[in-house]
Amino acid sequence: MQVQTRIEISDAEWEVMRVVWSLGAATSHDMITALREKMNWKDATVKTLIGRLVKKGALTTEKKGRAFIYHPTIEEQAAIDDATTSLFHHLCRMRQGQAVSNLIDDLTLTQGDIERLQAQLAKKLETAPVGVTCDCLPADFEMQCD
Ligand SMILES: [Zn+2]
Structure with a gap:
Protein backbone atom coordinates (compact mmCIF):
# COMPACT_ATOMS: atom_id res chain seq x y z
CA MET A 1 0.00 0.00 0.00
CA GLN A 2 1.37 3.38 -1.01
CA VAL A 3 0.72 6.09 1.53
CA GLN A 4 0.58 9.58 0.08
CA THR A 5 -0.13 11.79 3.08
CA ARG A 6 2.10 12.16 6.11
CA ILE A 7 1.23 9.70 8.86
CA GLU A 8 1.17 11.14 12.39
CA ILE A 9 2.84 8.66 14.74
CA SER A 10 2.41 9.04 18.52
CA ASP A 11 5.31 8.57 20.95
CA ALA A 12 4.12 5.08 21.90
CA GLU A 13 3.56 4.12 18.25
CA TRP A 14 7.15 5.17 17.49
CA GLU A 15 8.38 2.44 19.83
CA VAL A 16 6.39 -0.18 17.88
CA MET A 17 7.69 1.16 14.56
CA ARG A 18 11.28 1.01 15.84
CA VAL A 19 10.85 -2.71 16.53
CA VAL A 20 9.42 -3.34 13.05
CA TRP A 21 12.07 -1.20 11.34
CA SER A 22 14.84 -3.03 13.21
CA LEU A 23 13.47 -6.45 12.33
CA GLY A 24 12.36 -5.54 8.80
CA ALA A 25 9.14 -7.49 9.30
CA ALA A 26 7.63 -8.69 12.57
CA THR A 27 4.84 -10.80 14.00
CA SER A 28 2.72 -9.38 16.82
CA HIS A 29 4.54 -11.90 19.04
CA ASP A 30 7.90 -10.30 18.12
CA MET A 31 6.61 -6.82 18.92
CA ILE A 32 4.91 -7.90 22.15
CA THR A 33 8.06 -9.69 23.34
CA ALA A 34 10.38 -6.80 22.47
CA LEU A 35 8.20 -4.12 24.07
CA ARG A 36 7.42 -6.17 27.15
CA GLU A 37 11.16 -6.39 27.73
CA LYS A 38 12.14 -2.87 26.68
CA MET A 39 9.18 -0.79 27.88
CA ASN A 40 7.49 -3.14 30.32
CA TRP A 41 4.25 -2.78 28.32
CA LYS A 42 1.32 -5.15 28.60
CA ASP A 43 0.44 -7.40 25.63
CA ALA A 44 -2.90 -5.61 25.18
CA THR A 45 -1.17 -2.23 24.96
CA VAL A 46 1.08 -3.41 22.14
CA LYS A 47 -1.87 -5.04 20.33
CA THR A 48 -3.79 -1.76 20.53
CA LEU A 49 -0.83 0.17 19.14
CA ILE A 50 -0.37 -2.34 16.30
CA GLY A 51 -4.07 -1.98 15.44
CA ARG A 52 -3.76 1.80 15.32
CA LEU A 53 -0.68 1.66 13.10
CA VAL A 54 -2.45 -0.69 10.68
CA LYS A 55 -5.47 1.65 10.62
CA LYS A 56 -3.21 4.63 9.93
CA GLY A 57 -1.52 2.74 7.12
CA ALA A 58 1.94 2.72 8.75
CA LEU A 59 1.93 -1.09 8.92
CA THR A 60 0.54 -3.65 6.47
CA THR A 61 -0.27 -7.24 7.33
CA GLU A 62 0.45 -10.40 5.44
CA LYS A 63 -0.93 -13.75 6.51
CA LYS A 64 1.68 -16.49 6.65
CA GLY A 65 0.22 -19.76 7.83
CA ARG A 66 -1.45 -18.98 11.12
CA ALA A 67 0.58 -15.86 11.85
CA PHE A 68 0.29 -12.29 10.63
CA ILE A 69 3.49 -10.66 9.50
CA TYR A 70 3.63 -6.88 9.78
CA HIS A 71 5.64 -4.73 7.39
CA PRO A 72 6.34 -1.01 7.64
CA THR A 73 4.92 1.07 4.76
CA ILE A 74 7.20 4.00 5.54
CA GLU A 75 10.98 4.09 5.57
CA GLU A 76 12.56 4.83 8.94
CA GLN A 77 14.69 7.71 7.63
CA ALA A 78 11.70 9.27 5.84
CA ALA A 79 9.62 9.07 9.04
CA ILE A 80 12.45 10.61 11.08
CA ASP A 81 12.90 13.42 8.55
CA ASP A 82 9.14 14.09 8.49
CA ALA A 83 8.95 14.24 12.28
CA THR A 84 11.96 16.56 12.71
CA THR A 85 10.93 18.82 9.83
CA SER A 86 7.43 19.08 11.23
CA LEU A 87 8.79 19.90 14.71
CA PHE A 88 11.13 22.60 13.43
CA HIS A 89 8.34 24.19 11.37
CA HIS A 90 6.54 24.85 14.66
CA THR A 110 29.94 9.81 16.53
CA GLN A 111 33.17 11.31 15.18
CA GLY A 112 31.77 10.63 11.69
CA ASP A 113 28.56 12.51 12.52
CA ILE A 114 30.57 15.46 13.80
CA GLU A 115 32.85 15.54 10.76
CA ARG A 116 29.80 15.50 8.48
CA LEU A 117 28.18 18.28 10.48
CA GLN A 118 31.34 20.37 10.38
CA ALA A 119 31.53 20.04 6.59
CA GLN A 120 27.82 20.85 6.29
CA LEU A 121 28.16 23.92 8.49
CA ALA A 122 31.25 25.18 6.64
CA LYS A 123 29.27 24.96 3.39
CA LYS A 124 26.16 26.58 4.94
CA LEU A 125 28.27 29.44 6.27
CA GLU A 126 29.15 30.51 2.72
CA THR A 127 25.57 31.52 1.97
CA ALA A 128 24.13 32.06 5.45
CA PRO A 129 22.24 35.30 6.20
CA VAL A 130 23.53 37.56 8.98
CA GLY A 131 20.13 37.38 10.68
ZN1 LIG B 1 8.89 34.48 16.61
Missing part, protein backbone atom coordinates in the same frame (compact mmCIF):
# COMPACT_ATOMS: atom_id res chain seq x y z
CA LEU A 91 9.47 26.90 15.95
CA CYS A 92 10.05 30.59 15.46
CA ARG A 93 12.64 30.98 12.69
CA MET A 94 14.75 32.99 15.16
CA ARG A 95 14.83 30.07 17.63
CA GLN A 96 15.74 27.26 15.23
CA GLY A 97 19.53 27.72 15.36
CA GLN A 98 19.56 27.70 19.17
CA ALA A 99 17.29 24.65 19.23
CA VAL A 100 19.70 22.75 16.94
CA SER A 101 22.63 23.84 19.11
CA ASN A 102 20.89 22.63 22.30
CA LEU A 103 20.05 19.37 20.56
CA ILE A 104 23.70 18.84 19.56
CA ASP A 105 24.74 19.40 23.21
CA ASP A 106 22.25 16.76 24.26
CA LEU A 107 22.96 14.00 21.72
CA THR A 108 25.63 11.35 21.51
CA LEU A 109 27.24 11.95 18.12
CA VAL A 132 16.62 36.00 10.26
CA THR A 133 13.30 37.57 11.19
CA CYS A 134 10.58 36.14 13.39
CA ASP A 135 7.75 34.44 11.51
CA CYS A 136 5.37 33.94 14.46
CA LEU A 137 3.00 36.75 13.49
CA PRO A 138 1.86 38.15 10.13
CA ALA A 139 4.09 41.03 8.92
CA ASP A 140 1.38 43.68 9.50
CA PHE A 141 1.52 43.10 13.28
CA GLU A 142 4.92 44.82 13.17
CA MET A 143 6.06 42.85 16.23
CA GLN A 144 8.48 39.99 16.53
CA CYS A 145 10.27 37.78 19.01
CA ASP A 146 13.55 39.08 20.35
Whole structure:
Protein backbone atom coordinates (compact mmCIF):
# COMPACT_ATOMS: atom_id res chain seq x y z
CA MET A 1 0.00 0.00 0.00
CA GLN A 2 1.37 3.38 -1.01
CA VAL A 3 0.72 6.09 1.53
CA GLN A 4 0.58 9.58 0.08
CA THR A 5 -0.13 11.79 3.08
CA ARG A 6 2.10 12.16 6.11
CA ILE A 7 1.23 9.70 8.86
CA GLU A 8 1.17 11.14 12.39
CA ILE A 9 2.84 8.66 14.74
CA SER A 10 2.41 9.04 18.52
CA ASP A 11 5.31 8.57 20.95
CA ALA A 12 4.12 5.08 21.90
CA GLU A 13 3.56 4.12 18.25
CA TRP A 14 7.15 5.17 17.49
CA GLU A 15 8.38 2.44 19.83
CA VAL A 16 6.39 -0.18 17.88
CA MET A 17 7.69 1.16 14.56
CA ARG A 18 11.28 1.01 15.84
CA VAL A 19 10.85 -2.71 16.53
CA VAL A 20 9.42 -3.34 13.05
CA TRP A 21 12.07 -1.20 11.34
CA SER A 22 14.84 -3.03 13.21
CA LEU A 23 13.47 -6.45 12.33
CA GLY A 24 12.36 -5.54 8.80
CA ALA A 25 9.14 -7.49 9.30
CA ALA A 26 7.63 -8.69 12.57
CA THR A 27 4.84 -10.80 14.00
CA SER A 28 2.72 -9.38 16.82
CA HIS A 29 4.54 -11.90 19.04
CA ASP A 30 7.90 -10.30 18.12
CA MET A 31 6.61 -6.82 18.92
CA ILE A 32 4.91 -7.90 22.15
CA THR A 33 8.06 -9.69 23.34
CA ALA A 34 10.38 -6.80 22.47
CA LEU A 35 8.20 -4.12 24.07
CA ARG A 36 7.42 -6.17 27.15
CA GLU A 37 11.16 -6.39 27.73
CA LYS A 38 12.14 -2.87 26.68
CA MET A 39 9.18 -0.79 27.88
CA ASN A 40 7.49 -3.14 30.32
CA TRP A 41 4.25 -2.78 28.32
CA LYS A 42 1.32 -5.15 28.60
CA ASP A 43 0.44 -7.40 25.63
CA ALA A 44 -2.90 -5.61 25.18
CA THR A 45 -1.17 -2.23 24.96
CA VAL A 46 1.08 -3.41 22.14
CA LYS A 47 -1.87 -5.04 20.33
CA THR A 48 -3.79 -1.76 20.53
CA LEU A 49 -0.83 0.17 19.14
CA ILE A 50 -0.37 -2.34 16.30
CA GLY A 51 -4.07 -1.98 15.44
CA ARG A 52 -3.76 1.80 15.32
CA LEU A 53 -0.68 1.66 13.10
CA VAL A 54 -2.45 -0.69 10.68
CA LYS A 55 -5.47 1.65 10.62
CA LYS A 56 -3.21 4.63 9.93
CA GLY A 57 -1.52 2.74 7.12
CA ALA A 58 1.94 2.72 8.75
CA LEU A 59 1.93 -1.09 8.92
CA THR A 60 0.54 -3.65 6.47
CA THR A 61 -0.27 -7.24 7.33
CA GLU A 62 0.45 -10.40 5.44
CA LYS A 63 -0.93 -13.75 6.51
CA LYS A 64 1.68 -16.49 6.65
CA GLY A 65 0.22 -19.76 7.83
CA ARG A 66 -1.45 -18.98 11.12
CA ALA A 67 0.58 -15.86 11.85
CA PHE A 68 0.29 -12.29 10.63
CA ILE A 69 3.49 -10.66 9.50
CA TYR A 70 3.63 -6.88 9.78
CA HIS A 71 5.64 -4.73 7.39
CA PRO A 72 6.34 -1.01 7.64
CA THR A 73 4.92 1.07 4.76
CA ILE A 74 7.20 4.00 5.54
CA GLU A 75 10.98 4.09 5.57
CA GLU A 76 12.56 4.83 8.94
CA GLN A 77 14.69 7.71 7.63
CA ALA A 78 11.70 9.27 5.84
CA ALA A 79 9.62 9.07 9.04
CA ILE A 80 12.45 10.61 11.08
CA ASP A 81 12.90 13.42 8.55
CA ASP A 82 9.14 14.09 8.49
CA ALA A 83 8.95 14.24 12.28
CA THR A 84 11.96 16.56 12.71
CA THR A 85 10.93 18.82 9.83
CA SER A 86 7.43 19.08 11.23
CA LEU A 87 8.79 19.90 14.71
CA PHE A 88 11.13 22.60 13.43
CA HIS A 89 8.34 24.19 11.37
CA HIS A 90 6.54 24.85 14.66
CA LEU A 91 9.47 26.90 15.95
CA CYS A 92 10.05 30.59 15.46
CA ARG A 93 12.64 30.98 12.69
CA MET A 94 14.75 32.99 15.16
CA ARG A 95 14.83 30.07 17.63
CA GLN A 96 15.74 27.26 15.23
CA GLY A 97 19.53 27.72 15.36
CA GLN A 98 19.56 27.70 19.17
CA ALA A 99 17.29 24.65 19.23
CA VAL A 100 19.70 22.75 16.94
CA SER A 101 22.63 23.84 19.11
CA ASN A 102 20.89 22.63 22.30
CA LEU A 103 20.05 19.37 20.56
CA ILE A 104 23.70 18.84 19.56
CA ASP A 105 24.74 19.40 23.21
CA ASP A 106 22.25 16.76 24.26
CA LEU A 107 22.96 14.00 21.72
CA THR A 108 25.63 11.35 21.51
CA LEU A 109 27.24 11.95 18.12
CA THR A 110 29.94 9.81 16.53
CA GLN A 111 33.17 11.31 15.18
CA GLY A 112 31.77 10.63 11.69
CA ASP A 113 28.56 12.51 12.52
CA ILE A 114 30.57 15.46 13.80
CA GLU A 115 32.85 15.54 10.76
CA ARG A 116 29.80 15.50 8.48
CA LEU A 117 28.18 18.28 10.48
CA GLN A 118 31.34 20.37 10.38
CA ALA A 119 31.53 20.04 6.59
CA GLN A 120 27.82 20.85 6.29
CA LEU A 121 28.16 23.92 8.49
CA ALA A 122 31.25 25.18 6.64
CA LYS A 123 29.27 24.96 3.39
CA LYS A 124 26.16 26.58 4.94
CA LEU A 125 28.27 29.44 6.27
CA GLU A 126 29.15 30.51 2.72
CA THR A 127 25.57 31.52 1.97
CA ALA A 128 24.13 32.06 5.45
CA PRO A 129 22.24 35.30 6.20
CA VAL A 130 23.53 37.56 8.98
CA GLY A 131 20.13 37.38 10.68
CA VAL A 132 16.62 36.00 10.26
CA THR A 133 13.30 37.57 11.19
CA CYS A 134 10.58 36.14 13.39
CA ASP A 135 7.75 34.44 11.51
CA CYS A 136 5.37 33.94 14.46
CA LEU A 137 3.00 36.75 13.49
CA PRO A 138 1.86 38.15 10.13
CA ALA A 139 4.09 41.03 8.92
CA ASP A 140 1.38 43.68 9.50
CA PHE A 141 1.52 43.10 13.28
CA GLU A 142 4.92 44.82 13.17
CA MET A 143 6.06 42.85 16.23
CA GLN A 144 8.48 39.99 16.53
CA CYS A 145 10.27 37.78 19.01
CA ASP A 146 13.55 39.08 20.35
ZN1 LIG B 1 8.89 34.48 16.61
